[in-house]
Amino acid sequence: MQRVLKWSCATAVLLVITAAGLAWAEDAAKPAAQPEPTTVKSLQKQLLEENAPAEPKAKSAETAAAPSEAAAGSEADGLSPSVIALLLFIFVLAIFIGFEIITKVPPTLHTPLMSGSNAISGITIVGALLVAGDGQGVSAFIGFLAVVLATINAVGGFLVTHRMLAMFQKR
Amino acid sequence: MDSVYLQVAYFVAAVLFIFGLKKMTHPRTAVKGNALSAIAMALALAIALISRDGYVYIFVGLMAGAAIGVWLATTIKMTSMPQLVALFNGLGGAASILVAGAALMLDPHQQSHELIATAATGVIGAVTFWGSLVAFGKLQELKAFKKPFHVPSQQMVNGLLAAFILAMCALFVVLNTGHGLVYVVIVIAASALGVLLVNSIGGADMPVVIALLNSYSGLAAAATGFVINNVVLVISGALVGASGLILTSLMCKAMNRSLTNVLFGVMGEGGEVADADEVYRNVRSTSADDVAMILDGAQRVVFVPGYGMAVAQAQHAVRNLAKVLEEHGAHIEYGIHPVAGRMPGHMNVLLAEADVPYEQLKEMDEINQTLDTVDVAFVIGANDVVNPVAQTDPNSVIAGMPIIEVGKARTVIVIKRSLSPGFAGIPNPLFAADNTLMLFGDAQKAVLEILNAVKENL
Numbered sequence: 001m002q003r004v005l006k007w008s009c010a011t012a013v014l015l016v017i018t019a020a021g022l023a024w025a026e027d028a029a030k031p032a033a034q035p036e037p038t039t040v041k042s043l044q045k046q047l048l049e050e051n052a053p054a055e056p057k058a059k060s061a062e063t064a065a066a067p068s069e070a071a072a073g074s075e076a077d078g079l080s081p082s083v084i085a086l087l088l089f090i091f092v093l094a095i096f097i098g099f100e101i102i103t104k105v106p107p108t109l110h111t112p113l114m115s116g117s118n119a120i121s122g123i124t125i126v127g128a129l130l131v132a133g134d135g136q137g138v139s140a141f142i143g144f145l146a147v148v149l150a151t152i153n154a155v156g157g158f159l160v161t162h163r164m165l166a167m168f169q170k171r
Numbered sequence: 172m173d174s175v176y177l178q179v180a181y182f183v184a185a186v187l188f189i190f191g192l193k194k195m196t197h198p199r200t201a202v203k204g205n206a207l208s209a210i211a212m213a214l215a216l217a218i219a220l221i222s223r224d225g226y227v228y229i230f231v232g233l234m235a236g237a238a239i240g241v242w243l244a245t246t247i248k249m250t251s252m253p254q255l256v257a258l259f260n261g262l263g264g265a266a267s268i269l270v271a272g273a274a275l276m277l278d279p280h281q282q283s284h285e286l287i288a289t290a291a292t293g294v295i296g297a298v299t300f301w302g303s304l305v306a307f308g309k310l311q312e313l314k315a316f317k318k319p320f321h322v323p324s325q326q327m328v329n330g331l332l333a334a335f336i337l338a339m340c341a342l343f344v345v346l347n348t349g350h351g352l353v354y355v356v357i358v359i360a361a362s363a364l365g366v367l368l369v370n371s372i373g374g375a376d377m378p379v380v381i382a383l384l385n386s387y388s389g390l391a392a393a394a395t396g397f398v399i400n401n402v403v404l405v406i407s408g409a410l411v412g413a414s415g416l417i418l419t420s421l422m423c424k425a426m427n428r429s430l431t432n433v434l435f436g437v438m439g440e441g442g443e444v445a446d447a448d449e450v451y452r453n454v455r456s457t458s459a460d461d462v463a464m465i466l467d468g469a470q471r472v473v474f475v476p477g478y479g480m481a482v483a484q485a486q487h488a489v490r491n492l493a494k495v496l497e498e499h500g501a502h503i504e505y506g507i508h509p510v511a512g513r514m515p516g517h518m519n520v521l522l523a524e525a526d527v528p529y530e531q532l533k534e535m536d537e538i539n540q541t542l543d544t545v546d547v548a549f550v551i552g553a554n555d556v557v558n559p560v561a562q563t564d565p566n567s568v569i570a571g572m573p574i575i576e577v578g579k580a581r582t583v584i585v586i587k588r589s590l591s592p593g594f595a596g597i598p599n600p601l602f603a604a605d606n607t608l609m610l611f612g613d614a615q616k617a618v619l620e621i622l623n624a625v626k627e628n629l
Contacts, residue, residue, distance in 0.1 A: 084284045087397060087400065087402070087405050090402060090405055090406060090409075091393060091396075091397075091405050091406075091409050092409075094189075094405065094407075094409035094410055095409045095410075095412065095413045097189055097410065097413075098192070098409060098410040098411075098412070098413025098414055098417075099413050099417060101189070101192050101410075102413060102414040102418075103417055105196050106196070106198075106534075107421075107509055107515070107516060107519070107534055108198065108507075108516060108519040108529065108534075109195060109196075109201055109516065109519070110515035110516030110519070111252060111256070111514060111515060111516035112195070112520070113414065114256055114381070114385050114514065114515060114516070115252075115255075115256050115259065116192075116195060116205050116208060117192065117389065117411045117414040118259050118260055118263060118388060118411065119208065119209075119212070120188055120191075120192075120212070120410065120411050121260075121263040121388045121389045121391070121407065121408060121411040122212065122259075122262075122263055123188075123403060123404055123407040124263060124267050124270055124404065125212075125215075125216060126181075126216065126219040126401060126403060126404060127267075127270040127274070127396070127398070127399050127401060127404055128232075128266055128270050129219040129220060129229060130219060130222075130223065130399055131273040131274050131277060131399070132229050132232065132273070133223045133226050138276065139273045140228075140273075142276070143270070144228055144229070144231075144232045146265075146266045146269035146273065147233060147236060148232045148235050148236040149236065149263075149266040150266035150270075151232065151233050151235075151236020151239075152236045152237075152239045152243070152259075152262050153259050153263045154212050154236075155236065155237045155240030155241060155244070156239070156241070156244040156255075156259060158205060158208065158209040159240065159244035159245065160243070160247065160252075160255060161205045162202065162205055164252070164520055164523070165201045165202045165205055166202060167249075167520075167523040167524050167526075168198040168201065168523045168529055169198060169199065169201070169202050
């Protein structure tokens with residue numbers, strides 16, 4: 001039990017650091033006129049520095065490898081391909097965390113787990129808000145519709161999960 | 172995009188989701204875990220609102236969605252939970268399609284990776300949405316979905332459709348101008364695929380489908396995250412995708428079938444199906460009074476519920492019977508097969524609703540170890556999950572499927588409306604076993620009759 005907690009703490013720290021790196025990378029990518037090599041190189045350096053205290057070298061090397069790999073495609077796409085590589089990296093990492101955690105959920109809780117995790121997939125609401133505000137006319141309406149649907153999913157999902165879990169907890 | 176602080180804040184939300192899910196691993200902490208996830212959602216929502224100027228209709232949308240969500244969540248009956256979960260899955264998928272579509276309209280000159288993500292969102296989202304709607308219709312037992320509509324050579328149609336979708340996605344990316352029309356075509360084709368995929372699946376395979384659609388709704392959200400370059404969408408979408416995949420594989424394992432086998436409909440071509448009349452020649456039926464006599468002095472009683480208990484809404488009656496038996500010194504447990512019911516964990520939710528203590532809910536492997544010391548095992552509305560053929564006949568369609576071995580108990584009482592076969596369509600020799608008694612009738616009524624008889628007896 002404690003090992004799991006420690007393990008997930010470490011992962012969380014790693015994730016937050018990666019996030020900071022990601023945000024930094026986006027900032028660095030903003031002046032698009034700058035030549036690519038500097039961006040990637042300094043990004044690597046930054047990631048190495050930031051990762052070092054939290055995780056052993058292997059992890060940092062892994063993190064740093066992602067942007068350098070993506071650098072190859074950077075000439076075709078104008079804007080920060082390192083960001084995509086990082087997003088992919090984060091995606092895969094999150095799937096592993098998901099596997100690790102969910103396998104420990106007892107069958108008794110499978111239904112609440114499903115409705116709860118489904119509510120989490122209502123996170124699309126963030127995307128909906130971002131596009132709903134930007135557009136006009138049709139795209140704004142589509143965004144509005146997405147806001148409504150995602151909100152039903154999130155609010156309804158968390159509430160009904162709570163209802164179920166409260167039944168399990170009563171005693 | 173936005174400043175570093177917003178990104179970090181999104182990340183905090185993502186980490187909260189992870190901890191929220193982690194707390195779901197035990198019933199005692201699960202309520203907190205769910206609350207933690209809800210807080211994370213609120214945080215992500217707040218950040219999204221802050222990072223842009225407020226618009227009145229966004230708030231209107233939020234309020235409307237929240238109102239509908241609260242209404243659905245508070246009025247739904249526990250027995251309708253599978254439908255609701257299916258519906259929510261679908262809504263998530265639909266929202267993802269819309270977000271990717273709107274993003275495409277706002278910026279038609281997306282980069283190729285964004286185009287790939289947009290196409291993926293369209294495909295996964297549409298399959299999720301329409302698949303979930305069909306699943307909802309089936310679970311709600313709407314007339315239109317009672318029988319799957321017939322599609323000539325369905326496998327081939329599905330295959331062609333999938334190939335067409337892939338080609339359209341390739342075209343969408345190659346065109347490189349973010350062609351709205353192609354996106355619409357992709358969504359429509361994927362919608363058809365979603366309907367066809369779930370159309371042919373039913374009955375006992377439903378838990379697999381629900382779990383799989385659950386996974387898809389998460390993956391659709393993650394794909395949307397790639398479209399709008401947003402970390403929190405990618406992480407939470409991945410978590411949900413992983414969770415759904417694990418449940419899917421658990422459900423498949425519990426039926427000893429592969430995912431493709433479930434998805435492409437047909438049960439395995441098992442050897443000859445035994446003749447039902449032959450198998451059932453020695454069936455003995457019983458009455459509530461006789462059952463009460465048998466229960467008199469029973470030390471250990473186990474209930475094995477199935478979908479029939481959910482249909483008859485017999486969980487409260489079962490719990491009341493268990494209470495009375497408990498008061499007279501019997502040790503009560505419930506043996507729950509992973510795929511009993513119409514979604515993962517279905518039986519547990521129903522029994523929890525009826526105030527059954529969590530400690531009495533036993534998993535299949537656990538209950539199987541002690542079933543030979545059980546005096547009376549009740550099978551309530553379950554069939555295939557207790558069919559010994561799975562272990563005895565290697566040619567059977569359910570060969571190798573793990574079952575609850577109720578036959579090991581001293582006396583087995585099967586409450587069932589008739590001798591009709593379960594989803595697998597094969598007779599169950601358990602019903603004719605020497606230590607089995609059949610009590611025919613509606614589960615709720617039958618259990619109440621037993622309860623009354625027991626009360627009179629004691």
